[in-house]
Amino acid sequence: MLYDYKNIEGKWQKKWDELNAFRAKQDFTLPKYYALVEFPYPSGQGLHVGHPRPYTALDIVSRKKRMQGYNVLFPMGWDAFGLPTENYAIKNKIHPRIVTERNVARFKSQLKALGLSFDWSREINTTSPEYYKWTQWIFIQLFKKGLAYKKEMAVNFCTSCKVVLANEEVVNGVCERCGSEVIRKVKSQWMLKITEYADRLISDLDGLDFIERVKTQQKNWIGKSKGAEIDFETTANDKLRVYTTRCDTLFGATYMVIAPEHELIVKWKDLLQNYDEIEAYKLQASKKSDFERTELVKEKTGVELKGVRAINPATGKEIPIFISDYVLSGYGTGAIMAVPAHDERDWEFAKKFNLPIIEVVAGGNVEEAAFVDVETGKLVNSGFLNGLEVEAAKAEMIKFLESKGIGKEKVNFKLRDWVFSRQRYWGEPIPLVKCEKCGWVAIPESELPVKLPDVDSYEPTENGESPLSLMTDWVNCKCPQCGGKAERETDTMPQWAGSSWYFLRYCDPDNDKELASAEALKYWMPVDWYNGGMEHTTLHLLYSRFWSKFLYDIDIVPCKEPYLKRTSHGMILGENGEKMSKSRGNVINPDDIINDYGADTMRLYEMFIGDFEQSAPWNTQSIKGCKRFLERVYNLLDMVEGTGFTKELEKDLHKLIKKVTNDIDTMKFNTAIAAMMGTLNTIYDNGKITKDELLLFAKLLSPFAPHIAEEINSRLGNSDIISLAQWPEYDESKTIDDTVEMPVQINGKVRCVMQIPREASKEDILEIVKKDDKISSGIEGKTIVKEIVVPGKIINIVVK
RNA sequence: GCGGGUGUGGCGGAACUGGCAGACGCGCCAGACUUAGGAUCUGGUGGCACCCCCGUGCAGGUUCAAGUCCUGUCACCCGCACCA
Numbered sequence: 001m002l003y004d005y006k007n008i009e010g011k012w013q014k015k016w017d018e019l020n021a022f023r024a025k026q027d028f029t030l031p032k033y034y035a036l037v038e039f040p041y042p043s044g045q046g047l048h049v050g051h052p053r054p055y056t057a058l059d060i061v062s063r064k065k066r067m068q069g070y071n072v073l074f075p076m077g078w079d080a081f082g083l084p085t086e087n088y089a090i091k092n093k094i095h096p097r098i099v100t101e102r103n104v105a106r107f108k109s110q111l112k113a114l115g116l117s118f119d120w121s122r123e124i125n126t127t128s129p130e131y132y133k134w135t136q137w138i139f140i141q142l143f144k145k146g147l148a149y150k151k152e153m154a155v156n157f158c159t160s161c162k163v164v165l166a167n168e169e170v171v172n173g174v175c176e177r178c179g180s181e182v183i184r185k186v187k188s189q190w191m192l193k194i195t196e197y198a199d200r201l202i203s204d205l206d207g208l209d210f211i212e213r214v215k216t217q218q219k220n221w222i223g224k225s226k227g228a229e230i231d232f233e234t235t236a237n238d239k240l241r242v243y244t245t246r247c248d249t250l251f252g253a254t255y256m257v258i259a260p261e262h263e264l265i266v267k268w269k270d271l272l273q274n275y276d277e278i279e280a281y282k283l284q285a286s287k288k289s290d291f292e293r294t295e296l297v298k299e300k301t302g303v304e305l306k307g308v309r310a311i312n313p314a315t316g317k318e319i320p321i322f323i324s325d326y327v328l329s330g331y332g333t334g335a336i337m338a339v340p341a342h343d344e345r346d347w348e349f350a351k352k353f354n355l356p357i358i359e360v361v362a363g364g365n366v367e368e369a370a371f372v373d374v375e376t377g378k379l380v381n382s383g384f385l386n387g388l389e390v391e392a393a394k395a396e397m398i399k400f401l402e403s404k405g406i407g408k409e410k411v412n413f414k415l416r417d418w419v420f421s422r423q424r425y426w427g428e429p430i431p432l433v434k435c436e437k438c439g440w441v442a443i444p445e446s447e448l449p450v451k452l453p454d455v456d457s458y459e460p461t462e463n464g465e466s467p468l469s470l471m472t473d474w475v476n477c478k479c480p481q482c483g484g485k486a487e488r489e490t491d492t493m494p495q496w497a498g499s500s501w502y503f504l505r506y507c508d509p510d511n512d513k514e515l516a517s518a519e520a521l522k523y524w525m526p527v528d529w530y531n532g533g534m535e536h537t538t539l540h541l542l543y544s545r546f547w548s549k550f551l552y553d554i555d556i557v558p559c560k561e562p563y564l565k566r567t568s569h570g571m572i573l574g575e576n577g578e579k580m581s582k583s584r585g586n587v588i589n590p591d592d593i594i595n596d597y598g599a600d601t602m603r604l605y606e607m608f609i610g611d612f613e614q615s616a617p618w619n620t621q622s623i624k625g626c627k628r629f630l631e632r633v634y635n636l637l638d639m640v641e642g643t644g645f646t647k648e649l650e651k652d653l654h655k656l657i658k659k660v661t662n663d664i665d666t667m668k669f670n671t672a673i674a675a676m677m678g679t680l681n682t683i684y685d686n687g688k689i690t691k692d693e694l695l696l697f698a699k700l701l702s703p704f705a706p707h708i709a710e711e712i713n714s715r716l717g718n719s720d721i722i723s724l725a726q727w728p729e730y731d732e733s734k735t736i737d738d739t740v741e742m743p744v745q746i747n748g749k750v751r752c753v754m755q756i757p758r759e760a761s762k763e764d765i766l767e768i769v770k771k772d773d774k775i776s777s778g779i780e781g782k783t784i785v786k787e788i789v790v791p792g793k794i795i796n797i798v799v800k
Numbered sequence: 801g802c803g804g805g806u807g808u809g810g811c812g813g814a815a816c817u818g819g820c821a822g823a824c825g826c827g828c829c830a831g832a833c834u835u836a837g838g839a840u841c842u843g844g845u846g847g848c849a850c851c852c853c854c855g856u857g858c859a860g861g862u863u864c865a866a867g868u869c870c871u872g873u874c875a876c877c878c879g880c881a882c883c884a
Contacts, residue, residue, distance in 0.1 A: 082883075216804070221880085416881065418881080535878070536884085619826075622826045677823095742820090787864095
């Protein structure tokens with residue numbers, strides 16, 4: 001029978017639509033399952049073959065769960081605000097809304113062609129006012145709780161284009177578009193206090209089923225460290241506060257380093273003899289990103305502050321103060337005590353500037369390299385700390401600092417607050433006004449959404465303000481509090497805003513009274529399985545956990561954590577093994593693949609390509625194997641004889657049910673497919689299959705290749721769709737063989753493989769084995785030193 | 801630099817708690833069918849001096865037994881806070 005995939009796929013996609021087969025049911029008494037994939041940014045290039053990998057994976061999970069009787073929510077939407085759309089709109093003079101509509105339509109038709117079982121009735125779009133109304137609402141709640149605040153922050157500013165650039169748009173320190181110099185300009189920006197949730201974002205990971213690398217990456221990103229803050233007296237008669245994780249080494253602090261942006265520099269201006277030199281250095285530093293500044297390979301630079309010195313509180317000695325860009329203003333206090341003997345960066349700096357290196361923890365050779373081991377060494381040259389181990393010394397030092405009132409224990413985080421302002425058009429307007437009298441005031445909730453006004457040009461203004469700032473009619477408004485003159489905030493939100501809560505909206509997407517009803521949230525949340533890219537671990541995933549926790553705190557969401565399980569797929573690389581990108585010219589278009597091979601083959605190949613969590617290069621040649629497999633499956637229709645289950649296939653089919661069921665739960669889609677291929681080969685060897693056996697096989701295949709499974713089901717005479725049929729169950733006793741194949745080794749080398757009865761004892765096994773010619777000749781005339789029998793696994797006879 | 805990962809045939813990849821390395825598929829080789837084959841079917845396929853031996857990035861170690869555990873080392877990939 002000819003496998004006419006085009007007809008088959010079109011037919012069943014239409015049928016599913018007509019039946020609303022994949023709509024989540026509104027019956028909240030059913031057991032629920034919420035499967036979520038990251039919603040895409042609808043780019044102008046359309047889908048590429050990387051997108052369907054995670055979608056197909058969770059589609060398989062969803063389809064299986066549906067067949068297992070769950071009420072499944074598997075939604076899809078569009079994360080459509082963002083830079084590329086805006087830049088495209090500017091370049092081509094088309095409204096970003098139009099661009100977005102176009103891209104969404106393209107993406108949607110491409111996704112539909114894959115036969116993914118999304119509940120399209122719940123489709124959402126972050127750029128629709130009905131949606132961003134609630135994004136703004138959440139921001140207002142954050143603002144009211146004091147979690148949104150203004151801060152002076154540096155932005156990348158292109159001196160030629162006169163626009164604020166995203167980090168990505170800055171390549172090697174110059175503007176990506178025009179190649180001009182990029183400087184760091186300080187602007188007042190809205191910030192969200194994610195740091196207030198830092199501790200909970202770490203500790204609540206414990207109960208979650210996230211893959212380990214996601215957990216560790218989040219923990220390290222938040223970067224909790226226990227240390228101390230210490231105040232150093234200065235000769236300028238004030239205090240310089242530092243943060244250190246190694247307060248035990250205070251006796252070895254031979255100089256200090258402060259960030260170029262440190263406020264004391266300006267304060268000390270009159271005392272500093274080389275202020276011009278310092279200013280010049282500050283200018284240089286302002287051009288570098290944090291990333292460039294902390295690179296260890298680069299030679300350390302810095303300038304001594306001549307005229308002010310600090311006093312080491314442990315030794316009482318005066319020590320010099322430097323500015324250097326390897327100290328960041330955003331971490332700790334923006335100042336460090338430098339202990340060159342026990343910190344690599346300090347050591348390098350000290351060598352370069354010829355500063356004293358004093359060993360305070362014994363165990364290394366501090367003239368050769370910094371000794372950073374905290375496990376083995378004991379304190380030396382450190383007065384009252386001498387002889388103590390590092391941990392004990394830390395505790396003693398803290399006692400000392402507290403008793404003197406010059407320092408205390410302090411927990412620090414690497415995590416920084418979230419810069420929430422963008423000087424861009426295509427984002428959610430920040431729903432605040434600045435009143436001359438009242439200061440920053442939130443727009444009343446009844447007036448939400450604050451809609452994005454139509455502007456003539458989306459190009460940012462000369463001074464780096466948002467394009468919205470030019471719309472004076474829109475900007476000038478009345479204060480909702482006092483009715484006086486006020487101005488709207490013209491910055492918009494970052495793209496991350498809409499994606500920080502979208503999974504909540506899916507629960508109740510048409511609600512215009514609240515972001516979602518408490519009832520719907522209580523039923524559907526938390527998400528049972530969330531899959532997404534590893535690159536979202538430290539930003540999107542963390543941001544959305546933060547917003548969820550906040551919404552939990554204000555009693556909107558019923559759960560502390562939004563996602564029970566988080567997994568991550570590997571990237572699909574180009575055929576040359578490099579990342580797929582337009583510029584590399586190695587992008588594969590899924591439309592072509594679906595056209596040439598069919599959606600089922602495409603889906604199967606995406607899953608068969610390799611370990612789901614690992615990246616794998618695309619290979620159009622290899623798709624053939626999946627196509628052949630499906631053709632052979634389809635041809636089983638011609639081999640059907642009789643009904644019921646036969647002895648020949650029973651054991652294989654029970655094993656297969658077990659394998660496929662378990663493999664889907666553990667993301668081993670590739671081996672599930674391999675097992676189905678293996679069973680198919682057995683069926684062909686067998687030469688025939690019964691109707692019931694084929695139906696069973698089709699059910700197992702249906703989550704992976706749903707169209708062909710439906711067609712087989714229908715051709716076997718069933719009128720119900722297989723997508724909602726019951727998932728097969730296996731009988732454990734029917735998966736166990738009577739005999740096991742066991743390799744027999746002599747001195748660890750395999751000599752033969754024997755069939756051994758499953759229940760045989762160790763003695764019986766050895767007796768059987770020794771009768772074998774290869775084994776008996778191998779041990780003849782030698783002394784048996786040891787006999788290892790691992791039932792069901794291996795036999796190893798060690799001889800001398 | 802910091803953080804996270806990955807190294808297995810010609811290729812993509814299998815291998816559960818240490819137990820036959822290479823499942824399954826691609827490619828390749830041979831045969832069948834055919835006017836034809838870039839279709840289909842059947843068989844074979846890690847290397848080699850082919851019943852031995854060697855083989856999981858490299859060098860050591862633990863063990864009856866190591867892709868898997870330990871120590872060291874090399875290479876590559878991803879992220880780094882205004883790309884999404």
